[in-house]
Amino acid sequence: xxxxxxxxxxxxxxxxxxxxxxxxxxxxxxxxxxxxxxxxxxxxxxxxxxxxxxxxxxxxxxxxxxxxxxxxxxxxxxxxxxxxxxxxxxxxxxxxxxxxxxxxxxxxxxxxxxxxxxxxxxxxxxxxxxxxxxxxxxxxxxxxxxxxxxxxxxxxxxxxxxxxxxxxxxxxxxxxxxxxxxxxxxxxxxxxxxxxxxxxxxxxxxxxxxxxxxxxxxxxxxxxxxxxxxxxxxxxxxxxxxxxxxxxxxxxxxxxxxxxxxxxxxxxxxxxxxxxxxxxxxxxxxxxxxxxxxxxxxxxxxxxxxxxxxxxxxxxxxxxxxxxxxxxxxxxxxxxxxxxxxxxxxxxxxxxxxxxxxxxxxxxxxxxxxxxxxxxxxxxxxxxxxxxxxxxxxxxxxxxxxxxxxxxxxxxxxx
Amino acid sequence: xxxxxxxxxxxxxxxxxxxxxxxxxxxxxxxxxxxxxxxxxxxxxxxxxxxxxxxxxxxxxxxxxxxxxxxxxxxxxxxxxxxxxxxxxxxxxxxxxxxxxxxxxxxxxxxxxxxxxxxxxxxxxxxxxxxxxxxxxxxxxxxxxxxxxxxxxxxxxxxxxxxxxxxxxxxxxxxxxxxxxxxxxxxxxxxxxxxxxxxxxxxxxxxxxxxxxxxxxxxxxxxxxxxxxxxxxxxxxxxxxxxxxxxxxxxxxxxxxxxxxxxxxxxxxxxxxxxxxxxxxxxxxxxxxxxxxxxxxxxxxxxxxxxxxxxxxxxxxxxxxxxxxxxxxxxxxxxxxxxxxxxxxxxxxxxxxxxxxxxxxxxxxxxxxxxxxxxxxxxxxxxxxxxxxxxxxxxxxxxxxxxxxxxxxxxxxxx
Numbered sequence: 079x080x081x082x083x084x085x086x087x088x089x090x091x092x093x094x095x096x097x098x099x100x101x102x103x104x105x106x107x108x109x110x111x112x113x114x115x116x117x118x119x120x121x122x123x124x125x126x127x128x129x130x131x132x133x134x135x136x137x138x139x140x141x142x143x144x145x146x147x148x149x150x151x152x153x154x155x156x157x158x159x160x161x162x163x164x165x166x167x168x169x170x171x172x173x174x175x176x177x178x179x180x181x182x183x184x185x186x187x188x189x190x191x192x193x194x195x196x197x198x199x200x201x202x203x204x205x206x207x208x209x210x211x212x213x214x215x216x217x218x219x220x221x222x223x224x225x226x227x228x229x230x231x232x233x234x235x236x237x238x239x240x241x242x243x244x245x246x247x248x249x250x251x252x253x254x255x256x257x258x259x260x261x262x263x264x265x266x267x268x269x270x271x272x273x274x275x276x277x278x279x280x281x282x283x284x285x286x287x288x289x290x291x292x293x294x295x296x297x298x299x300x301x302x303x304x305x306x307x308x309x310x311x312x313x314x315x316x317x318x319x320x321x322x323x324x325x326x327x328x329x330x331x332x333x334x335x336x337x338x339x340x341x342x343x344x345x346x347x348x349x350x351x352x353x354x355x356x357x358x359x360x361x362x363x364x365x366x367x368x369x370x371x372x373x374x375x376x377x378x379x380x381x382x383x384x385x386x387x388x389x390x391x392x393x394x395x396x397x398x399x400x401x402x403x404x405x406x407x408x409x410x411x412x413x414x415x416x417x418x419x420x421x422x423x424x425x426x427x428x429x430x431x432x433x434x435x436x437x438x439x440x441x442x443x444x445x446x447x448x449x450x451x452x453x454x455x456x457x458x459x460x461x462x463x464x465x466x467x468x469x470x471x472x473x474x475x476x477x478x479x480x481x482x483x484x485x486x487x488x489x490x491x492x493x
Numbered sequence: 494x495x496x497x498x499x500x501x502x503x504x505x506x507x508x509x510x511x512x513x514x515x516x517x518x519x520x521x522x523x524x525x526x527x528x529x530x531x532x533x534x535x536x537x538x539x540x541x542x543x544x545x546x547x548x549x550x551x552x553x554x555x556x557x558x559x560x561x562x563x564x565x566x567x568x569x570x571x572x573x574x575x576x577x578x579x580x581x582x583x584x585x586x587x588x589x590x591x592x593x594x595x596x597x598x599x600x601x602x603x604x605x606x607x608x609x610x611x612x613x614x615x616x617x618x619x620x621x622x623x624x625x626x627x628x629x630x631x632x633x634x635x636x637x638x639x640x641x642x643x644x645x646x647x648x649x650x651x652x653x654x655x656x657x658x659x660x661x662x663x664x665x666x667x668x669x670x671x672x673x674x675x676x677x678x679x680x681x682x683x684x685x686x687x688x689x690x691x692x693x694x695x696x697x698x699x700x701x702x703x704x705x706x707x708x709x710x711x712x713x714x715x716x717x718x719x720x721x722x723x724x725x726x727x728x729x730x731x732x733x734x735x736x737x738x739x740x741x742x743x744x745x746x747x748x749x750x751x752x753x754x755x756x757x758x759x760x761x762x763x764x765x766x767x768x769x770x771x772x773x774x775x776x777x778x779x780x781x782x783x784x785x786x787x788x789x790x791x792x793x794x795x796x797x798x799x800x801x802x803x804x805x806x807x808x809x810x811x812x813x814x815x816x817x818x819x820x821x822x823x824x825x826x827x828x829x830x831x832x833x834x835x836x837x838x839x840x841x842x843x844x845x846x847x848x849x850x851x852x853x854x855x856x857x858x859x860x861x862x863x864x865x866x867x868x869x870x871x872x873x874x875x876x877x878x879x880x881x882x883x884x885x886x887x888x889x890x891x892x893x894x895x896x897x898x899x900x901x902x903x904x905x906x907x908x
Contacts, residue, residue, distance in 0.1 A: 088701055090519070091532065092520065093519030094520075094673075096511055096516050100505075101510070104506055104508030105508030116534065116545070117505065117512075117534035120531055126530060148704065150685045191686070192682055209884055230706075232887065352774075352795070354774070357778070358780075358790075359769070359776070359781070360774065362773050363773055365773075367885070375797055376797050376800065379794055380774065380795075382777075382791050382792065386792040433784075435785075
């Protein structure tokens with residue numbers, strides 16, 4: 079079965095936003111045995127949307143639209159799809175009630191145009207949107223399948239993961255099962271080289287690498303008659319990856335580095351505290367993304383100014399003068415200081431140059447020191463993070479990822 | 494003149510890479526008075542590329558391709574375009590010499606397949622590629638314009654900037670200019686209703702709403718002979734928006750709430766400090782996304798545990814016992830405490846329930862208190878940010894946005 083992704087939205091044609099939805103769907107659809115042959119984008123223009131949609135229906139078995147499901151007058155996707163397939167739009171009561179609840183929770187009145195969001199093509203399978211107000215749906219008509227998804231990625235992605243992907247199973251005989259191997263500390267090129275045989279020869283299971291920001295994920299997918307049979311096909315492939323990459327593998331289906339770290343801290347009953355300069359709260363924000371983080375995280379300090387590093391974390395003024403704020407000894411004293419301040423088991427310190435300004439030849443943008451302080455002592459790591467992408471947010475993100483990885487490896491050693 | 498962007502590359506259909514070229518070109522082309530009506534993507538498949546190209550030529554005055562100009566057998570864009578326009582490919586000597594020089598500089602031999610990169614459609618305007626080996630070119634035939642650009646953004650972007658944009662001037666029917674009005678505190682549906690006349694009747698300038706997370710942006714675009722004339726068309730529309738939405742408008746082309754806040758703090762020469770519980774560093778992370786934030790931000794505290802709220806920020810234990818951590822008095826004492834601790838002009842305190850657990854009937858998930866402490870006193874705001882099915886990250890993001898908006902409004906009042 080082949081599919082076309084049709085993104086609807088003038089903001090895409092104006093270059094206001096990146097079409098991350100097309101990438102996400104192109105990456106995930108093969109898991110359901112569906113190949114993407116085309117991606118297209120058109121604006122909120124009735125005539126052009128109609129033409130683009132009928133073209134997509136003429137050349138693809140399945141069309142997946144993103145965007146144009148909102149309440150406003152220029153959200154036309156549902157109307158246009160229904161018309162193209164000769165279907166009426168009917169009121170979907172459960173969706174209407176959800177939208178009413180949502181508006182009530184915001185203390186806002188339900189406006190007439192919001193009713194529009196509860197209208198669905200007759201006979202559609204409606205997917206409840208727990209991440210926003212616009213319900214998604216799937217329609218089968220005239221030998222084609224059309225799936226309508228909202229535009230915002232934070233709604234589209236979970237809807238696809240939890241509602242659409244399971245629904246798609248009916249188009250592929252048997253069970254299609256995937257596990258994700260999470261890898262940190264080796265680049266995509268090295269992973270592909272070291273696992274080349276596995277990647278090249280993999281048929282069932284298939285093993286596909288995806289480079290995430292500073293990480294690599296391998297999606298291992300197998301098709302079989304039963305879930306158990308699929309698991310049995312996947313297990314040896316995952317073992318082969320572990321055998322080759324060792325402790326660079328930080329988890330299977332674990333979601334993120336911060337999730338792995340919080341889980342390890344909870345197992346060990348240990349508490350972590352953070353002192354951040356260049357990342358300025360990004361590390362503590364990522365740790366506390368994980369529900370239940372409060373059991374293992376109580377305190378973080380963003381010490382952006384030297385004065386705060388000294389007064390709050392006890393970094394010596396002489397060390398700051400002698401080595402500068404971006405230095406290994408300062409990172410170490412930040413880690414030790416926040417560990418003391420918070421009465422935690424593990425203290426992390428991050429100091430670096432995220433740019434764009436402030437770099438020099440001996441201390442270029444992208445230079446970051448990460449330190450880890452425990453009862454056993456303090457260790458530090460020097461990172462150069464501007465090689466691939468000298469972007470402020472990228473440097474900050476990679477710095478926080480490396481800090482999480484240092485904590486993870488320290489906790490693993492305790493086994 | 495309207496254009497279509499056709500990205501060629503199977504890696505896009507596999508979701509391996511994001512189509513940043515489509516966004517870049519969509520954003521830049523209006524500067525030459527060219528409107529993008531379609532973006533399409535197809536793989537390195539001769540038949541589908543041929544079909545997608547002829548479709549693009551049938552519906553657009555100009556087609557801009559990215560990718561498929563490399564030396565390998567599956568780089569087919571040039572061949573396919575030449576065939577579609579009935580043109581031969583001829584050797585372009587200057588390009589050949591440049592490729593020879595480039596290979597020599599790498600100490601490599603010129604291979605036969607690299608000759609292929611020097612072949613160009615007859616009559617094409619060839620753009621010298623100083624950032625890679627594949628030359629770009631523009632062809633005019635059969636009443637259409639086709640521009641061929643390489644896929645790697647680090648080659649495509651400078652080629653467009655320095656070669657294509659100047660060349661496009663000859664087609665310019667004037668300037669298309671856009672400004673973005675940033676709005677916080679009213680939902681998309683309400684903006685839509687209050688500005689319905691402006692949105693529906695807008696032709697030149699056009700006014701289009703985009704919902705961002707918890708925000709609304711209005712893109713006001715006008716077309717005119719000169720930049721000045723376009724500005725003159727846009728100004729009254731922006732005034733009409735300001736007149737209707739008042740101080741919900743937080744800026745024009747300002748980028749983000751945190752950028753607006755950092756700019757205001759720098760203007761006023763004031764320093765901000767943050768005390769975060771449920772947002773746990775997200776607010777300080779957002780503020781420090783802005784280069785130069787160090788002038789106005791020195792210190793943030795993530796006080797996740799009550800003990801830290803008390804010991805570090807001086808929140809009274811009795812207040813914590815009496816009102817609970819998620820309460821207005823605790824938010825106020827956090828704001829006052831961090832202002833004192835950091836020696837800042839403005840202190841912000843955030844405490845709330847991000848969920849998924851921990852909610853109760855009188856304190857449901859999504860309940861957040863934000864407090865602002867200045868020399869003039871302390872004010873607090875109670876927010877209900879719960880969704881139908883609460884999303885932890887969304888609640889945290891909206892809480893930090895509301896805190897930024899409170900700071901912004903306080904700073905505006907000082908005028």
